[in-house]
Amino acid sequence: MSSQRYALFPGCLMPTEQYAYELSLRASLPLLGIDLVDLPGLSCCGEPMKSVNQTLTLYLSARNLALAEQQGLPFYVPCPQCHLSLHETNLILQKNPAMLERINEMLKAEGLHYTGTTRLVHTIDLLYDTIGLDIIKKHVTNPLTGMKLVVHYGCHAIRPKELGRPDDSENPQKVEAILKTLGAEPITHYPQKLDCCGAPLLPNKPETALAKTGQKLQAIQELGASGVVDVCPWCHKMLDSRQTKAGETVAAKLDLPIVYLTQLLGVALGVDKEKLGFTLNLSPVHKLGLRSQP
Amino acid sequence: MTITDLTSMGEPQADARAEINDRLKRLQDHASDYCYQCAKCTSGCEAHKLLELEPHKIVALLKRGLITELVNSDVIWTCMTCMKCRERCPQQVAPIEILFAAKNLAVQSGKELPGKYTAMLQSILGTGLLQEVQTVTTAANATMTRDQLGLPPLSVPSDVAKFQASIMAIAMQKP
C-alpha cells in the first residue's frame, strides 16, 4: 500500500485541549497508509469569528489554505467546523475573483498567496471515501464485537449539503458503515440523530448550550446504546467533558461512554489503548470493555 | 419609502437591506426575497426550542427593510449554527447567513460583543488560536498537557506582529 501525504490542520480546540482526538488519529491513520505532515505557521480557521466579521473568517481560512498550497499538500481537517470554514472559503474565493484578490492583498503582509487549489478531507471521508472500507477491513485485528454504538455526527459535518459535507445531510451513514467494518453493531437511526450538541452557544449562552447537550444525551441513554461515537472536538467537549453538568440541566444522571471514531479505529487496528488517549475521556469509557488485543 | 412601522415609527432602510442582500448573493449565492414565510426554518430551529429565535421573522424583518431593529436585537446572537434552516429551506433562503450578516453589522455599528467573543478575538490576535494550550484532567484525576502526552509543538503564526497587523486592518474595513 502506497502512502498518501496530508498536511494536518489541527484547528484550535483539538491541539489545545481535545488531545484524545489528536493522539488517536496520529496513532491510527499511519497504519492505513496516511502520512500526516505538520505544517508550521497555522492559525485558527476563523469560523468562530464569522459572527463578528466574515471577512476575518475568510482571511484566516485563506491564510491556512495558502500554507497548505505552498507545500502542494491536501489538508486533513479533523474538526468539522474548520472543515466547513475552509471549504466555504474555498468556494467563495473560487467563484469570486474580486474577493480572492482582496484576500491576497491582505495575505501579502505575511508573504502568502492563495490561488484556491487546496483540497480538503475530514475524518469521515478520509476513512470512507479515500481509504475505503475494504482496506480498513483488511487491517482490523481486534474487532469491536458486540458494541451497540450510536453516532453523533454534529451539525457542521453534514450541513449544509451545498457546501460539500463529508456525509449526507439528512441520512448520514458513513460512520456507521465504518463502525460495522470495525466489527461493531451501530444503531443506524434514532430520532435525535441530526440534532445539535449545543456547543456553538458556548461563547454567549453556556447554560442553554449545556441544556441542548443534556437533552440529546438523555434521549440516547434511553435508547440503550453502549456508547456514542463522535467526529468533532466541539461536540466531544460537550458530550464527554461536560456530560455530568449537562445531565444536571435535565435532572438526569448521565453515564454514557463518549469516544472519538479515531479512538475506536485505533483499538480495532490493534493500537495500544494507552496511545489512543482513553485516559482523557471523562465519560465512563471503561463501560465499553475495550481491550488492547484480542 | 412610503411604509412606516407604526409600532416603532421605524421606516424601511432600503440601502441597508440592499447591502445585506448583496452580501448574501455575493458570498452565499442566496437571496432572501424568495422567502414565502412557510416557517419551516423556525419549525426545525434548534435555538428556537430553548430561546426566542424565530428565523422566519428574521427573514421577514430583512425583507421589510427593518435593519436597525434586526441588528439591535439580542436574539440574533442565540443562533446555534445547526444550519437546518439553510439546509431545508424550500426557497433556498439561508436565515443563518442573514444572522451572520446582522451580527457583523451590529459589530460594525459599535455594539458591544456579547459573551466570550471579545476574549476569543483577543486570543486569536495574541496566539493565532482561540485559546492557549490547556492542562487537562484525566479520568484518574491526573493533570496533563500537550507535551506530556508526547504531541508535537503547536503550530502558530510565525510572525505574530504581521499577523496582528493584518487582522487589525480587516477590522477597520467594511465586511
Added chain:
Amino acid sequence: MRKIGVFICHCGINIAQNVDVDALTDYARTLPSVVVADHYKYMCSDNGARLIKDSIKKHALDIVVIAACSPRMHETFFRDKLTEGGANPYRLEIVNIREQCSWVHKDKPTATEKAKALIRSGVGKAQQDEPLTPSTIPVIPEALVIGAGIAGIQASLDLANDGFKVHLVDHDPSIGGHMAQLDKTFPTLDCAACILTPKMAEVANHKNIELLTYSHVQSVEGSIGNYTVKIQQKPRFVDTTKCTGCGDCAAACRLKNRVPSEFDQGMGNRSAVYMPFPQAVPLKYTIDPTKCLYLSRGKCGDEPLCKKACAQDAIAFDQKEEILERKVGAIVVATGYDLLDPAALYELGYEQHKDVITTLELERLINSSGPTKGEILRPSNQQKPKSVTFILCVGSRDETQCTWCCRIGCMTALKQIYLLQEKLPDIEINLCYQDVRSYGKGYEEFYRKVRGQHTNLFRGRPSEVRQKTDHLTMDIYDTTTNKLYEIQSDLVVLVPAMVPRATAAETARLLRLTLSGDGFFLEAHPKLRPMDTFVAGVFIAGCCQGPKDIQDTVAQASGAASRAATILSKKELEIDPMIAMVDEDACTGCGICVDICPYDARSINEKNRIAEVNSALCTGCGGCVAACPSNASIHKNFTKKQILNQVDDIL
C-alpha cells in the same frame, strides 16, 4: 309464461362479506317465473357478462334481474349484455344490494334477509316489464354558441373546423370579450391581443361561422338535436355592408371623446359613434342610441356630423332591429363573467377616490393601445405614480360578498406588478395578500420571480383606504412581522371578485339551465361532466360555469365543442323509451301535466284535446304520472301496477 334469470354479484367482498350470496341464490330460485339464478365475484367483468349472456341463450330468458350495485354504475353495460344475449334491453331490473344493503348493514343474517326482500320485489316488478324500442329524432348539424369571448371563439372554431355550421352570437358590437381588454397574459406574458386577434379574424372569415354581433338570444325552443332559436339583432344605425371602419364618423361626432368608453373601463373616452377597439371584429362602427344626440334627442345641430363625414353613406338612422330564426342541434353557452363592483366594499374607497382603481382598469392603462398609450398615470392628476399598492381578494373569500376564490386575482396582480416594474423601474410596489394562490403550470415560478424583485409583501387585509392630501394611505397588520404598518400610495389597485353575469339568471331561464348557489351555471357533474348541463344538448364553457383563467377556459371550450360535436355528428339520436306516455282513453285534457312538466315535454293536442308527450324532451322524471288526476299519464316500465307489486312484495 315469462322466464326470468337472477344474477347476484359479490362485488369482491363488498357485498359477499355482509350478504350470504349462496343463500340468496337458492332463495332467488324459489321466486315465481325464475328459471335460473347464479352468482359471481364480479358480474361487471368479462366473465360475469358472459355468464349472463350464456344464461339468456341457454334458458331463453326474456327478463333479467341483476342484484349488484346502484344502476347508476353499470345499467347501460348490462342492457348491452341483454341485447347481445338476445333479450330486450329494457326488460332489465337492477336490484341494489350494495349501497342500499351490504354497505349500510353490519349484521349478515339481517342484511341477507333484506337482500332477499329486495330481490323478491325486483322480480315482482320485472314480471311486468315490457319490451321497449327507442324512438329516434333527426339531428340538425348546426350549433348555436352564445358569447364570443375566448371561450365562445374557441368552441366556435373547433365546431366549425369539425365541419358544422356555427351561429355565434354576442351582445357587444365586437367579439373578443374580456380577453380583448387585457394587455399581457400570465404566466408567459404573451400579449393578449397577439394571441386573440388571429382567432377573431379566423372567426370572421370562417365559411362555417355566421357571426351575429350586437345581438341577443331572445328565445330557445325545442330539444336536443332540434332547437329553434330566435335572435334579436339590434340596429347599429350603420350599414355594415357599406362601412369600411375608416373612423371618419367618430372623428366628426359632436360628442367626440366625451362618452366614457366601456371597453376602456371608463379610463378613456369615445364618440357616440364608435368602434370599441381598433382590432374589433367586425371592423364596423356602431352608433350608441343612448348617447347619440340625433337618436336620443332627435337633433344634432343642423345635421348629424357623422352622416356628413361618411363618404360611404353608411350611416343609417332608420335601421330597425331584426329578429332572426335559426335551427340548431346543440348549444354552447359561453357568456363569461362580471367583476364585482368594488363599491360593495365602501371602506376600500373605490367610489370615493379617483386613484383607487381595479385590475381591469389598470389593464387598460398598461395596454399600449389603451387610453394613455400604455403610460401609467394616476387618474386624479395624470402623473406617474411613485408607489402602487395592490389589495387582493376584494370581495373574494368573503362571506358578506363572494364566498369563492376568483382564481385569477393573485396571478393578475403578480403579472401587473411585473409589467409595472418593467415600465417604471423605480416604482415601489406593495402587495396585500392573504394567500398567494399560484396553482397553474408555470404560475408558482412566476410568483417566485416577482418575489425576487423587491415587491413589498404584506400578509393581511387592510381595513380601509383613506385619502390624505395628494396620496392614499392604509394601515395594514402584517402577520409575517407581526406589526402594524402605514402604507402611503399614489395608486391603489383593487383585485375584485369574479361574479356571475348580471344576466345569468335570465340566460338560465331562457335555456332552462340550473344555477349553482354562487349564481354561476351548474354543471351536470363537477368532475365527470363539467361541460354538460342538465338540459340535453346544452353545454357550458368558460367563466359562466365558474371562475377560471384563460388556460382553463380554452380547455373547457374545446371540451364543450367536442361534447356538442358528439351530438351533431349523428344523423339521428336515440331517445330513451323509458319515458311518459298517455292513456288516450283516460285523458281528460285537463292540462295539469302541461303545467307541471319542467321540460316543456307535455302539450294538449288542439284537435282531440288530449295530452301528448314530446319524446325528445321527456326525461322520464315521472312528475306528470304523479300529478295526473285521471291516471292517464303512464311511465313506461314504471307503471303504477309495477310499483304497487314492488311494494307488496317487499312488505
